[in-house]
Amino acid sequence: MENKQIDSHPFLPRLxxxxxxxxxxxxxxxxxxxxxxxxIFALYEKYILPMNAFRKPYWHGLLRYFPFFCVLFVLxxxxxxxxxxPVFTISLRGYSWTVFQESLVFAVHYILLFVEIFWxxxxxxxxxxxxxxxxxxxxxLFLLTLNWNGSIQQSKQxxxxxxxxxxxxxxxxxxxxxxxxxxxLFAYSMRHMLIKIxxxxxxxxxxxxxxxxxxxxxxxxxxxxVPIFFFTAAFLKGSFASELYLxxxxxxxxxxxxxxxxxxxxxxxxxxxxxxxTLLDMLLFCFFTAWICYRVFTVSSDxxxxxxxxxxxxxxxxxxxxxxxxxxxGSFFMLKRGQM
Amino acid sequence: xxxxxxVDFRYRRSQKKILSQFSFHFEEAKHYYIKGEHxxxxxxxxxxxxxxxxxxxxxxxxxxxxxxxxxxxxxxFDARDVELFFYEKIYDExxxxxxxxxxxxxxxxxxxxxxxxxxxIESWSHRLVSDLSMGEKQYLKLIxxxxxxxxxxxxxxxxxxxxxxxxxHFILQYLEQISQDFDTSLIVIDHQIQAWEQYFHxxxxxxxxxxxxxxxxxxxxxxxxxxFPEQKVDFIKAPLPAIQEQCITxxxxxxxxxxxxxxxxxxxxxxxxxxxxxxxxIAISCKxxxxxxxxxxxxxxxxxxxxxxxxxxxxxxxATFYSQHLSxxxxxxxxxxRLLADGPQxxxxxxxxxxxxxxxxxxxxxxxxxxxxxxxxxxxxxxQDLDMEGIDxxxxx
Numbered sequence: 001m002e003n004k005q006i007d008s009h010p011f012l013p014r015l016x017x018x019x020x021x022x023x024x025x026x027x028x029x030x031x032x033x034x035x036x037x038x039x040i041f042a043l044y045e046k047y048i049l050p051m052n053a054f055r056k057p058y059w060h061g062l063l064r065y066f067p068f069f070c071v072l073f074v075l076x077x078x079x080x081x082x083x084x085x086p087v088f089t090i091s092l093r094g095y096s097w098t099v100f101q102e103s104l105v106f107a108v109h110y111i112l113l114f115v116e117i118f119w120x121x122x123x124x125x126x127x128x129x130x131x132x133x134x135x136x137x138x139x140x141l142f143l144l145t146l147n148w149n150g151s152i153q154q155s156k157q158x159x160x161x162x163x164x165x166x167x168x169x170x171x172x173x174x175x176x177x178x179x180x181x182x183x184x185l186f187a188y189s190m191r192h193m194l195i196k197i198x199x200x201x202x203x204x205x206x207x208x209x210x211x212x213x214x215x216x217x218x219x220x221x222x223x224x225x226v227p228i229f230f231f232t233a234a235f236l237k238g239s240f241a242s243e244l245y246l247x248x249x250x251x252x253x254x255x256x257x258x259x260x261x262x263x264x265x266x267x268x269x270x271x272x273x274x275x276x277x278t279l280l281d282m283l284l285f286c287f288f289t290a291w292i293c294y295r296v297f298t299v300s301s302d303x304x305x306x307x308x309x310x311x312x313x314x315x316x317x318x319x320x321x322x323x324x325x326x327x328x329x330g331s332f333f334m335l336k337r338g339q340m
Numbered sequence: 341x342x343x344x345x346x347v348d349f350r351y352r353r354s355q356k357k358i359l360s361q362f363s364f365h366f367e368e369a370k371h372y373y374i375k376g377e378h379x380x381x382x383x384x385x386x387x388x389x390x391x392x393x394x395x396x397x398x399x400x401x402x403x404x405x406x407x408x409x410x411x412x413x414x415x416x417f418d419a420r421d422v423e424l425f426f427y428e429k430i431y432d433e434x435x436x437x438x439x440x441x442x443x444x445x446x447x448x449x450x451x452x453x454x455x456x457x458x459x460x461i462e463s464w465s466h467r468l469v470s471d472l473s474m475g476e477k478q479y480l481k482l483i484x485x486x487x488x489x490x491x492x493x494x495x496x497x498x499x500x501x502x503x504x505x506x507x508x509h510f511i512l513q514y515l516e517q518i519s520q521d522f523d524t525s526l527i528v529i530d531h532q533i534q535a536w537e538q539y540f541h542x543x544x545x546x547x548x549x550x551x552x553x554x555x556x557x558x559x560x561x562x563x564x565x566x567x568f569p570e571q572k573v574d575f576i577k578a579p580l581p582a583i584q585e586q587c588i589t590x591x592x593x594x595x596x597x598x599x600x601x602x603x604x605x606x607x608x609x610x611x612x613x614x615x616x617x618x619x620x621x622i623a624i625s626c627k628x629x630x631x632x633x634x635x636x637x638x639x640x641x642x643x644x645x646x647x648x649x650x651x652x653x654x655x656x657x658x659a660t661f662y663s664q665h666l667s668x669x670x671x672x673x674x675x676x677x678r679l680l681a682d683g684p685q686x687x688x689x690x691x692x693x694x695x696x697x698x699x700x701x702x703x704x705x706x707x708x709x710x711x712x713x714x715x716x717x718x719x720x721x722x723x724q725d726l727d728m729e730g731i732d733x734x735x736x737x
Contacts, residue, residue: 134427136439149426149436164636170616171629171637173682184639191641195664200424 011127016288018044018120023295025116029105029306034112041119049126058122062115067178069111076107085307105311125159150200157196161189341493341525342366342389347403349384351665354399356552358384362403364545368492371519371526373533373542377697378669379552382529383418383497389527390416390495413492417485419478419501420635420668431465433484441489455487459510474632474691475502475602475723482511490518495527498668500535501695502632504601504723512539531669531697553670555703556657557677565715567592568624568685577620578612580605583737588613590622590686592715595708599725600737606721607632609737610688613719622686624717628679629688634672638663643674650681669696673704680707687711688719693726 021037045058083102090097134149165188169176176184343366349359358381366372366389374382388405391414407414427433434452443451456462461483472480482499494515500508516539518524528536536542570591575583583605588596598606612620614629631637640646643666644659658674666674672692679687689708693701708718709730720726725734 134432136436153426164633167611167616167631168637168639170614171631172679173626173628173684174639188639191664192636 013284013288015124016285016292018123020288020291020295022113022116022120023292026113027295029109029311031108031312034109034116037116038112038119041116041123044123045119049123055126058119061122062118064178064181068182069114072111072114073107076110077104080106082106101307105306105308109306109311121155121159125156154197158189158193161192161196164192165189341368341408343404343406343408344389345404345406347388347401347405349381349388349399349401351384351399354662354665358399359388359547362547366525366527369523369525371540371542372528372545373536374527374529374545374547375533376547377549377552377699378667378673380547380549382547383667385547386495386497386527386529387416387418390414409492413490415485415489415491415494415496417482417494417496417499419481419498420633424481425469425477428468428470429465430461430467430469430480433469433480434488437484437488455483458514459483459487473603473605474607475504475507478502479507479511479602486511486518487514490522491524492522493525493527497529498531498695499528500530500532501668502602502691502723505535507602508535512536516540531695553658553661553666553674555673555677555700557680559680559707559710559714563683563714565592565683565685565711566626567715568717571623573613573620573622575609575612577618578605578608579617580608583609583612586735586737588719588735589733590624590717592685592717593712594732595712595718595720595730596733596735597726597731598719598721598735598737599723600721601723604737606737607690610690610719610721613686613688624685626682626684627686627688628682628684630672630676630679630690630692632691632694634675635663635668637675638671646678647681650678669700672696673700676704676707680711684716686717686719688721690721692720693722 021040025033025037041058077099078097080103083100083106085101086098087101087104088099090099134152136145136149162185165185168174169181344362344364347359347362348357350357358379362381362385374385376382388401391411425433426436431452434455435448438448438451439445452465453462456465459479461480464480469477469480478501482503486494499511503511512535515524515526519526519540526540528542530536533542568590570589572587572589574587575585578584586609588609598609600606610629611617613622614620614627615622638646641662641664642659643661643663644656646663647656647659663671663674673696676689676692692704696704705728708720712718712730720731
């Protein structure tokens with residue numbers, strides 16, 4: 001096997017950059033945005049992700065899960081009673097069921113989001129750089145290390161289970177229908193993941209018990225303030241502070257992140273560092289983070305009431321949205337450096 | 341060190357007792373070898389010995405297991421267990437483990453360099469875990485387990501699975517050294533004990549099988565293999581440059597053996613033949629492959645469900661057995677039999693004999709010979725050439 005050298009660019013700005021598209025697609029509820037995001041991912045896969053025989057193009061795998069999306073469409077469009085504009089009504093033995101236009105928009109929107117999230121996961125997995133955002137916290141924050149690194153590891157194992165399933169199909173020469181594939185894959189992954197997790201628990205427990213670090217106690221006590229802030233903010237929602245909710249939450253989020261950053265710097269140990277942060281990386285990191293925060297906390301409250309007209313036609317975005325859109329597109333070419 | 345008093349054990353959802361009235365006293369500074377057929381309860385006993393809370397195994401236990409050494413001084417290593425790698429880079433993996441066991445930060449780099457140099461894996465520090473072969477991962481896992489902390493007792497369950505002789509030698513040498521320097525005791529399960537006996541003197545504990553799963557499938561009299569044309573396959577499109585110059589001739593009634601050290605590309609060659617990367621354009625309609633990790637090939641919970649689409653199999657003798665309760669060797673042999681039932685024209689057996697008990701080995705040899713006589717092409721892989729009659733060609737990579 002080859003001995004590969006890892007490139008020196010940090011992965012976090014790129015990850016945030018990709019997340020921006022998901023957030024944009026989720027909050028915009030625009031067909032045009034979905035197609036644009038899909039096009040960016042397609043370009044990313046074609047020009048940035050190195051092609052090798054170990055991976056097949058994303059669309060190859062996605063087409064096999066067509067029945068899953070059909071079921072999802074029926075569930076969202078039929079059973080989600082969201083909207084005010086009826087499309088048609090089904091009457092059967094005195095029972096009537098109305099399908100709303102907004103529900104149909106919602107169904108298409110969410111299916112496209114699934115496609116995009118799966119695609120993002122595919123890109124991240126095949127780039128094999130997710131470990132660069134792993135870190136090591138010692139002392140009582142070692143639990144955070146186990147959780148954070150363990151979660152990333154679990155997500156990798158989930159993909160490994162899918163890969164094992166595909167290999168088993170090839171190795172056994174089984175011919176499953178699409179529906180059978182989905183049902184069997186679901187049962188297979190549940191069983192194998194449960195077995196894996198079940199075996200990991202005692203190992204984690206041993207790791208937790210065997211830690212022998214010296215640590216001052218105050219950082220790990222103060223960090224619990226962050227979730228307390230979040231829960232308090234959640235309870236405020238809908239009460240007297242409802243109109244200020246988003247602003248309060250944004251403030252708490254910023255405070256929480258700052259506090260976490262402070263504690264993390266105090267206790268964080270980077271692993272062998274193959275990446276160097278340039279000024280451009282830092283700028284991109286700040287821009288993408290700020291952009292995600294802005295979009296998430298200013299999402300419109302009539303999110304579920306989008307009609308077909310609003311969904312299909314290009315919106316009259318304000319100037320700053322077009323600016324952000326152009327900047328995001330421009331960043332794509334920045335991120336290509338060192339890759340081609 | 342550890343004393344077992346009349347221990348009974350049965351797994352959850354299983355009727356059968358895996359251990360019955362087992363009593364033994366494990367003494368300090370001695371080495372033990374647990375012997376027995378597949379399903380005799382060796383791994384279960386090992387898991388019970390390795391943890392004072394019995395947390396590695398779920399089931400119902402009666403009797404007593406008394407531990408006279410503290411838990412942090414006992415290592416449990418199971419070669420078949422999940423891959424517990426946290427990081428993608430091998431260097432980071434060492435860093436993480438050493439920090440977990442309390443190494444000071446300023447000494448850590450020297451320690452990593454020392455370990456890597458001892459086991460001759462200095463060139464691996466920038467490699468990615470996902471690029472390692474199964475044998476290389478096994479070697480790394482073993483080094484991370486044994487060389488990062490001092491233990492009083494090491495419970496090693498099939499540690500040499502998938503390892504080549506060079507890697508085995510380094511591990512044995514290290515174990516011998518620490519057992520002399522620190523009086524570390526070993527409890528070992530391994531179906532090929534010969535390599536160990538050159539380094540250690542073992543006390544043997546023999547466990548007997550009680551109504552365990554046994555290989556059961558025989559080729560029916562009307563068993564037929566469809567003939568296929570002789571063809572030469574090259575590996576130019578294979579994803580590993582090291583094997584791109586290889587080629588293999590597939591013809592009916594032939595057994596080929598691919599031999600190579602860990603990481604040489606044996607499994608990649610097999611996967612390529614099975615179209616797992618790109619279509620290899622092989623004119624054979626019925627191809628089957630037994631993966632080295634056979635447990636991942638089971639789609640269903642019980643063994644009976646795996647055979648429902650096979651004609652003529654009305655009654656599977658172990659239809660209600662759960663695949664997850666089978667031992668490593670049993671899993672391999674059951675899946676091997678399941679693949680035979682399809683009448684494969686090309687059958688690839690990746691590391692079939694590694695970790696198999698002698699009684700299972702001889703049965704598998706016989707089946708392979710029968711299959712060859714019926715007109716199948718069989719490809720075996722291994723880290724060393726098998727002393728087996730009927731192998732027509734050995735491909736060294």
